[in-house]
Amino acid sequence: MSEHAQGAAIARDWHDRSLPLADTDELRNALEEANLQTLLMVYVHLTHDAAMLDVFSNYIRPPFSVPGTEVPDEYLQELRTKLHHVLTTPGAAREDDPSEALMQRMMSVGVGEEVADEFLPLLMDQIGFKLPKPRKEIEGRPAPQSGFKVLVIGAGMTGLAASLKLEEAGYEHIVIEKNPEVGGTWYENRYPGVGVDTPSHFYSYSFEITPEWTHYHPKGVDMQKYLLHVADKYDLRRNIRFNTEVVSLRYDDAEAVWNVTVRGKDGAEEVIRANAVINAHGPVNRWKWPDIPGREEFQGKMMHTATWDPSTRIEGKRVGIIGTGASAAQLIGAIADQVGDLTVFMRTRYWSIYNPEINHEVSPGMKFALRYIPHFREWFRFRVYWFAADGLYGNVVKDPEWPVDSPSVSAANEGARQWALAHLEAKFHDRPDLKEKLTPDFPIFSKRIILDAGWFDALKQPNVTLEDGGIECFTPKGIRTKDGKEYEFDIIICATGFDVANMMGKLEIHGRGGRSLRDEWGLDDPRSYLGVTVPGYPNYFMTVGPNSAPNHAAGQNLISEAQVHYIIECLDWINANGARAVEPKTEAFEAWNRQVEEQMKHMIWTHPRANSYYNNSKGRVFLSWPWRLVDLWNQTRGPNKEHFELH
CATH class of the missing domain: 3.50.50.60 (FAD/NAD(P)-binding domain)
Structure with missing residues (x-):
């Protein structure tokens, strides 16, 4: 089976999760095998029966905490019996969603600890309960300017998200991909055992949550199949030029466009003119040999x-x-x-x-629940996210009273x-x-x-x-x-890693007045505003740029979506004002970098014994985002217009 066919095969008949479900052995098996806390969330979601939360709140604890008392068998059986009735009986489930207050309480009981108000907007976005309307369907939003073209570098996880969201926003765009297929890291890395640290049921797009994972942590082939599926489902290849490499970017001040030189597989070069560039080529794209002679x-x-x-x-x-x-x-x-x-x-x-x-495989009962039981996959995604993300932040913050050595x-x-x-x-x-x-x-x-x-x-x-x-x-x-x-x-x-600090790779990037980003950054000292923009380079947007990597937790998929959202907010701002370009002010850029440096003093990555690919050759932590994921998500809801200037 071809890679393209594998991507298509991942989508089966799990889209329909309407009730009632047939009373089958598969359903009964799913209710026995599926994650207990998630079944509880589904039951309360379908019935609004908050009393059941009171029953289980005394027993559910977060992982690695003081263990709670084991849930009595009669409570487990009561939950499964009640949920079975709701799932199989016409009219037993409510059609309206729970209130936000009830959902917050469900979340807190489900993970055994308080889920604070500040997390709710991110969670509702990322677990798939409130999918945003495509931008071009938003009433009153101006259509993008005719002829305004966006060029995306790379068709990996971030580049595909950018293409899909640009399409939803009505922007003409082209994606340049050096490989013959989509996938990026997961197309290239095929060594035996290759896999993902992030749990499967979170490491995916919030708008395309799949139940088809075979393991709780995806293997490389699983990730590639998922990205192929996304490219198929949303017809993304029609905007991708494969086997083509971006060589250089040069900004035309007078026309406010980027002249992008690309090179095809045959070595022939051409220049594509784009109003904006989104660099999504990723930090683990430039592999390196060891510095060993011979x-x-x-x-x-x-x-x-x-x-x-x-x-x-x-x-x-x-x-x-x-x-x-x-x-x-x-x-x-x-x-x-x-x-x-x-x-x-x-x-x-x-x-x-x-x-x-x-290495655990997803059991048949668990997979049935993910495929067919309403709301199960979203609530399971919430649970996986909660314990793989900001709950880990406390591990990377220095206690000022702790011995320095x-x-x-x-x-x-x-x-x-x-x-x-x-x-x-x-x-x-x-x-x-x-x-x-x-x-x-x-x-x-x-x-x-x-x-x-x-x-x-x-x-x-x-x-x-x-x-x-x-x-x-x-x-x-x-x-x-x-x-x-x-x-x-x-x-x-x-197995010697990647040249992460050289965030430009082989690209040559020249901004306003011919200024060179390579001269400004050197080989390994990249700096940005919010990990996305740089003053002097209008309409040049990065993803996973300097100091925007979630090195305390899982969540590259969240970062990709958040930064793509932010970039399109910037493009919409340009469009709504009839402008041609946007760039951050130098003072905003400098202030943000001072904030990063100050916060980094309190982070584990500046410990005297810490040195990794997060650091450049001078020891500066150039890669890590020193705050929580929820802070990054909040800061990427749209540009702080006082920090930018329109041209």
Whole structure:
């Protein structure tokens, strides 16, 4: 089956969730298997029976808190019986939605802790209960100016969202994609074991929530199928030019347009004129080789995880892997029992935590509930979001009373550290050598965390060696370490990450008066206003720009939607005023960066022992958003017009 066909196949007959449902074994099985808290939310949503919340509020607690008393069986059976009646009996369910006050109480009971007022607008938006009307259907909104054209760079998760929302807003646009298909990261990364840290039922668009995940954390192929499905359903390919790369952007001051030079697969170049540019090429798009001499000398096969060759046969081979980050951990867990000998070269240590759901498949009953029971998928998405997002923020905020030289930054952070240490001890109590090599000396959450999906077990296999002595160079036959050891390999795999700090990649961007963004940013010191705009570059919009990445939590999909929303709000403002372009004022840009730097002093990423790809070569934290996701969502509802100027 082709990739395009796989995308179409994901959409089945789960769109119809009308009542009543047939009283089938599948339904009864779903009521037994599906998540209890979510079933409770569905029942109250359909009946407005708040009394049932009182029954369960004494038993539901958030994960990793003091455990509550187990729910009595009679209460569980009562809930399932009542919900079964509502789902199968004509007229038993109410047709009106609960009040906002009741929904807030449902949320608080469902997660076992207070859901404050400030979260409600974000939650209603992100869990899919209040889908916004397409902009071009909003009464009184001016139609976009005739001939106003937007160019989007990239057709990954953010670029597809931009194309869809631009279409809904009535903007003429074109998407330039260097690959032959949509997907971005999930098209390119195909190494064994590739997957997503964010839980499946949140890592998707709020306007296209799917029940078709096979695992609670999506595999790479699942993500690619989902994005193919979105491209199919919304007919997005008609605005995409594939196998084409953007080379440069140059702003024409007199015409207030961007001259965008693109290069096709045949090497031919042309210039596309666009009134606005949305750069959605993503931070994990520019993979990099390790800075180790002699790479060209190796006579075996060498590849980067981001350029995995699916024809590669690894069975029985001598394999070397450089790196122990997220990609390496996934790959090693997937191939350790297939290769002959595997040597892992560790450049840095990472905290690893165990999540029992990381490899769990979604059961048939749970999938039935997600497909057919009204409101179940939205309420389950809420639950997943709540525990994967701002609930984690306390882990990354420094307690000013906490010792500066401690390997943690607060009591909450120390608790998470002890939890991770307990996992290390459980896995390596019989291998003190590995435990010592793998125990980090920096605060947990100050670098990206690895979800252990077989990574630790793989390191204990007899054919696996963990080498932490440092690499001196590549050799014709393999790798020489700094202590003089020689390793021979058939295959070397570089899991050495991406050039995240060089946010321009190979692009050349020239703004007003010919000014150069590369000159202003250098190689690794990008700065912006709100992670989206830069003064001097009118109508140039970034996504996942400087200091806008949610490094404390899951939520890149939320960031993508929020920033696309913000960008189109900016375009609508231009349009409504008959202007040609917008850009942030220099003083607003400078003030926002001062706010970032001040807040960053209180964040875990500026701890003396913290250093990761969130930092540039001078140690500045250029990537992380230092506030909560709800704060970013609120700030991207539209431009602060005092901070911008229209041209």
